[in-house]
Amino acid sequence: MTPDRMTPRPYAAALQDVVRDDWGRLAAVLTGQFRRLDLVEDALGDAAEAAARRWPSDGLPERPAAWLLTVARRRILDQLRAEAMAARRHPLLVTDAEHRAERSGVMADPGDLIDDDRLRLVLLCTHPALGTEGAAALALRLVLGVSTHDIARLFLVSEPTMAARITRAKKKIVACGLPFGIPSATALPERLEAMAATAYLAFTAGYAPASGDALLRADLSGEAIRLVRVGLSLRPNEPVLVALLALMLLQHSRRDARLDAAGDLVLLPDQDRTRWHATEIDEAVALLTSPALRGPITQQTALYAVQARIAAEHALAPTSPATRWTRIVALYDVLLDLGAGPSAALARAVAVAEAAGPAAGLAALATVTLPGHRPHAARGEFLARLGDHQGARAAYEEAVALCDNDVERRHLRARVR
Template identity: 60%
Template sequence: MSDKDLEDVFRDEWGRLLALLVAQFRRLDLAEDGLADAFESASRTWGGAGVPASPAAWLLTVARRRVLDRLRAEAVAARKEPLLLVEAEVTRAASAVRADSGDLVADERLRLVFLCAHPALAPESAAALSLRLVLGVPTADVARLFLTSQATMAARLTRAKRRLAASGAPFSVPTGSERERRLETVAEVAYLAFTAGYAPATGSEVTREPVAAEAIRLARLLRELVPGEPALDALLALMLLQHSRRDARTDADGLPVLLPEQDRSRWRHEEIAEALALLTPWVGTVPTGLAGEYLLQALIAAEHGVAASPEDTRWDRVAGHYAELERLTGSPVVRLNRAVAVAESEGPEAGLAVLDGLDGALPLSHRVPAVRAELLRRTGDSDGARTAYGIAIARCTNEAERTLLTRHRNALDAVPGDPVESPGDRDP
């Protein structure tokens, strides 16, 4: 078996097998270590001895043996109970869960999803833990996604697992009204994992797509496990639409390319089509809460996705979606984006009017002055634009974006009547 094949088995089986092990032994730490050992052992032996008939069953057996060894070792160390008693318990546990029932496994995976995204964890820890345990993303990659060292991430994951065990967080699927609330947390955690790959606060790296793609895998799995949820359909659509632009988002120098200037032939149109198909059943519905937020954000991204060129964008519709989103969330960031859309559909003065009063709500944001600068430039107020760019540059902590803002400010003194662009018009 090639490394590639083993990697495929790993991706397909990790979460399923881990969920089974957790269900059986109720120990996240031992289950994870045991399964990692089993995969490691597979990579050593399958090449020479050949691949077993059922790779998943082989892995589960080896992992169980590892966990049982550890449990025995712990029991001996604790010297609390006679060894035979432990042995009997361990044997009973080992035969309690069978691996072959599809429904049972889906249920176990869902329990694992809810456990990793438990509200007792900080959202970032929950996102990291979900990628690591539900999908088996290596700790080094999770660390890269959250811009931290592998050692720091390993410590954070260990802390999160300990906290789940110590606080008594259950390995179960919540029911009733609690289920809705917890599903929202799960969706938020998945989206946080995704956006972490796209929105670095500092540094020069603009995206870390391969790990963002893992978050999409998480969203797909959630939809599979909990079908018919508007929040999850909209979430996956939103992720796909944003992710579809990955090849066009940066130029050869690694600088961000704003939406209007992106080469739309480099967008992944099959992903856009998939997203549109996900959204179609929900268009015209009015979900509230998180489902409504994701749906409106996805519809906005879809308007961009279907426009053949920036000029073809239906800015009136985009502005309408933003207005609804602002009503739903009251978010000043949404208002900022609405200002850009309104400027595009009704002119820069109308956009500037929407910007009024935002500085108080977003005092540290570089995007408010950046948008104002661009809109002032379009009204012909170069001095006002220069001042606003200065404020934006001073506040911006991302190297790549700062370079771009500086370039725009310097261009003010060049040819008047350059093609327009809107600094606020980054991907949402």
């Protein structure tokens, strides 16, 4: 394609698409080849910057992802050459990762245990030495391409704090000589819990993006579901994965009903339930009766299972007015007792408003400390139902000011009007 046939904006959109869709796969390929996780993201970032400069003048490559891979590979090779010369070591691709793996007692999978590139890389990122939050943040950024801004929102910290946390995780991998190998079959269960936490966060980032022009990223949510399914193919009765898959399927089943034909937000009570994916709901409900969830389970598994049961209450109600809100409030109480965060407290306040009225919802909302626009949006709704239109307008305007998602902001502005 010649450069004059595409404006700069479509070039930027094309680059955005390939970064969103192929970043994790490219990172997996490069990490598998070079075993230098610390170099991979920087190299891909350099490649994306080069594409932004060169594609408008050179034209869109026939295979954009392959173009990025080639440029990133060259960047890594250049860095390895520089390191080899500086340290007077054997040049290029010589690393001691395999020896480190032997010394640590964690042997790399030769390829017959896991053949899914993204799952392999997620498991590489979730080494126990990194800590749960650092490992999950690194995997979200490097493997699944979630923006640092949205990762920060998931962890309820500032963007600079999250960027520093991700950088520290990458540096720790290098400084500690952590093995870039898949854990052995005996070590896999512990790593799967960290993988589940990462998949849960990735699904959340797709289900309700904190920023951008889309209400949902079904591709990211779908990829999180796929990773959990691959994990279950390795350990079919792993409780944490069974509970998480049930939760994801129930939430994901509503994706086609969450937007109307104009691309505007449709709230749960107003959704066309015939557009919900019944087969996914049926599979999820069956998973909740699985023997894997009948015995002793971890706190993490219980958190996913209770959230899934809340989602099932919505999915199985024949109509929105028939929803058992009192039952849902009780389940949120269990969830908070298990240690769920302020997002669950906000959702409980909404359920209380449905079960006992907007005044009760406001009282429950008073204890919620969640940052961002959603508590203000809930307050606006409760006040509007109570007839306090001035207070509702002020709450909605504050929500608009704090909202970074275009679709949600448009909905909130409509509520102000």
